[in-house]
Amino acid sequence: MENLIALLVAAPLLGAAVLLCGGRRLDRIGHWLGTVLAAGSFLIGAVLFVDMIGKGADDRALHQKLFSWVPVESFQADIAFQLDQLSMTFVLLITGVGTLIHVYSIGYMEHDERRRRFFGYLNLFLAAMLLLVLADNYLLLYFGWEGVGLASYLLIGFWQHKPSAATAAKKAFLVNRVGDIGLSIAIMLMFTTFGTFAFGPVLEATGDTGEGKLTAIGLMLLLAACGKSAQVPLQSWLGDAMEGPTPVSALIHAATMVTAGVYLIVRSGAIFDAAPTAQLVVTVVGAVTLLFGAIVGCAKDDIKKALAGSTMSQIGYMILAAGLGPIGYAFAIMHLVTHGFFKAGLFLGAGSVMHGMNDEVDMRKYGGLRKYMPVTFITFGLGYLALIGFPGLSGFFSKDKIIEAAFAAGGTQGWILGAATLLGAGLTAFYMTRVMLMTFFGEKRWQPDADGNEPHPHESPSSMTIPMIVLAFGSVFAGGFFGIGDRFVNWLEPVTKFEHPHPPISIPVITGATIAVLLLGVAAAYLQYGRKPIPVVAPRGSLLTRAARRDLLQDDFNHVVLVRGGEHLTRSLVYLDHKGVDGVVNGTAAAVGGLSGRLRKLQNGYARSYAVSMFGGTAILIAATLLMRAV
Amino acid sequence: MNPVNYLYLASLLFTIGAAGVLIRRNAIVVFMCVELMLNACNLALVTFSRMHGNLDGQIIAFFTMVVAAAEVVVGLAIIVSLFRSRHSASVDDASLMKL
């Protein structure tokens, strides 16, 4: 069975290689090839999954070593895979959602002449992401980590003829790079601390290591997670990443890649458990991001950017849960999986809407679309209900658990985190209801575009609706399937450990409060967007609204602090270099030159001068000899 | 009188010769001063011979004279050819060692 693991990665990798190197002759079958290979990978994952659940809880982890990658003395890096329950969950999510989105893309990208290349990139992403979650050591994980970064860059900038897309790709790449530096430093620290970077030895050795080092490693891992998962302060790239084709947004920037940070933290749980400071920082980052993303989501008129804010916010929930330790790991992953379903569904729905609306993304120019695209409306609506945590749907089970766990963090910290998660739930309900109302309800507000083309909203082809329907099923039932009877928690328990959270207030009270906040958010949104007509041109809005439209000034902050600061830093460094370093160097050179100029005068070319030196030297020699004899 | 006085005389002559080498510019005079230094050495050697009561010192002095003769021959030839090409016998004129 272990031998199948490599095939998981190999199938999409083969697809990427063939599609990217195959040239034009594959244009006609390229998308099918990519989809079949992705589905093949999913099938292999399913076979492995069936095999896994057939075994006892403790024997489920599989391990496969392909070959020694970098065998240098004590530096031993292997290409080796580890398939345990956590990896299995990710494999199924990645290949499952990935396959659905491949199918969706067949329809969505039908008119794009570079569709083959798009599928090549998608397969490349799948391979890298699978490598990331299957790696049995941090170095190979890093390889996959960079691979998904590359795929993300290529796919965000897929429509590179648009300057905004090219810039967004560059931005995502650069911001991710900051996080990647964190990961590489963490790996280096691990190697110096533990002498290895394989998961097993590193995570077992955390008990015997100083807390300071573990905190440093944890914070570096968190930096990496922030970069990849768009958490504050490295969140700025995600909104712009929506320039990519919508399937990409659904697969990479909602369901899978952006959750790699959560995977990293959960995988490294032992390190964080032994470093409470790092854990605290993780929860703070999660709490801040979940509110940040929610506030941004409330203000955006671009449907994909609103969803991107939502993604950021939901990943904030996951990061927060992962920072809570054993009471939160399983819930973080559970929310990750359910979020993968409903957020991918929502993005696909948004893509379907755009597909019918001549690629219009401004929700103020939608309105009343439920009549024109019923399937999209229903699947999107189910995803919406799941996301806001409507009782009985996926989001309810997973998010409610996170809120409980946040309250259970203990002390003031618990209260603050709990309040943040509750507030986030309310905001989620508000902005998602807003999206829903602006898109599918109310009057139709679309207008001819610049070329005079009146949009003719229509339902998307079945290759696009079928994946949406499948994901809608997931959105509805996954949470219940996982949550009832702690099925998911028990499944993950051997890998992530688990402790039942014990919040200071009883669980039904928390659930009730959550539902109340949720209804409050929905009501507020209905009052503002359901009752009143929506202006096509956005009103000026309050100061907070305007700030939120500008992504809470994240880019302005980056510009002022990082760009300007960097410019000042480089300018002062240049000044220092010119005046200080060059001054010292040139000064030394000038001093040596001057001294040599003086010394050169001794070399006047006159034999008599040299003779004097010799004569003086002889005198000194005699003096020394006599002195030695005297002594 | 102690014959060691010959040694004092020899060192005096040697020093005068050396100073002459350093002070004079005319190559011929410089050369003469070198000869003076050699002679001073010879005097010292002869005195040493007397001091030790054997003839080895005189032998060395004899060899010094032979070598000096050879040196004079070659040295004067150099001076002559220098004079021929430069019309000067000043050692300072040949300051080509300077870069």
Place this chain on the structure above:
Amino acid sequence: MSALAAAASTGEAVQFWILGTVAVVGALSTILMKKAVHSALCLAGTMIILAVFYLANGAYFLGIVQIVVYTGAIMMLFLFVVMLVGVTAADSLKETLKGQRWLAAGCGIGFGILLIAGIGNAGIKEFNGLGQANAAGNVQGLAKLIFTDYVFAFEITGALLITATVGAMVLTNRERTERAKTQRELSEQRVREGKHLPPLPAPGVYARHNAVDIAGLLPDGTPSELTVMQTLRERGQIRDVSTEALNDLKALEQRSEERLGRDREEEAAK
């Protein structure tokens, strides 16, 4: 001679002090005389005194060799070279290198003091004397050593002398690097340069003398530079005879005047 004692006799002491003083003065004169030829003479004097000291120290062979080889041969060689360079040329004793004289003096004094201090420090008291070594004669003793213990050094010295001789010949012999010009080539060169096509005028032309030291006169009565040897001209040994012709003419006129006068007187007497 064989009784040459370890300690010097009073006579030797007197000789040492007198001749030693002269030797030092000679050495100082050598380096202070302006003319090279004077330096050479002073040095020769010093060397002769040294020869005397050699004799006094029992080195009879060396004393003679010093006179014959050094003062006789080497110093003569020096004088030849001095004459070649210019006997009359006097050197300027003004120092041109900055600080050279002071450095030389400082080093010299320091060096001398150190040497003398070293010799004094050595505390040489005992002199064995050469009585025993010179018992069979100084030359015989030297010869025995040279042809036994020092025979290789001696042979090598011979090689050195040969080498020096060859070296001197090589250095002083100016080798002709190109073929000598033929007469024809010389005349062609002269035509090409365009001056003095005919042979130079002989001295004394248009003059009443034809000695080599008398410049020939040009038709206007001025002397021509070309007609006399450059050497004589530089020495200033040219006799200018341009005025002589006029003097002669004047004398002739005077003589004819006298003659005419006498004739007139004779006529008047008649």
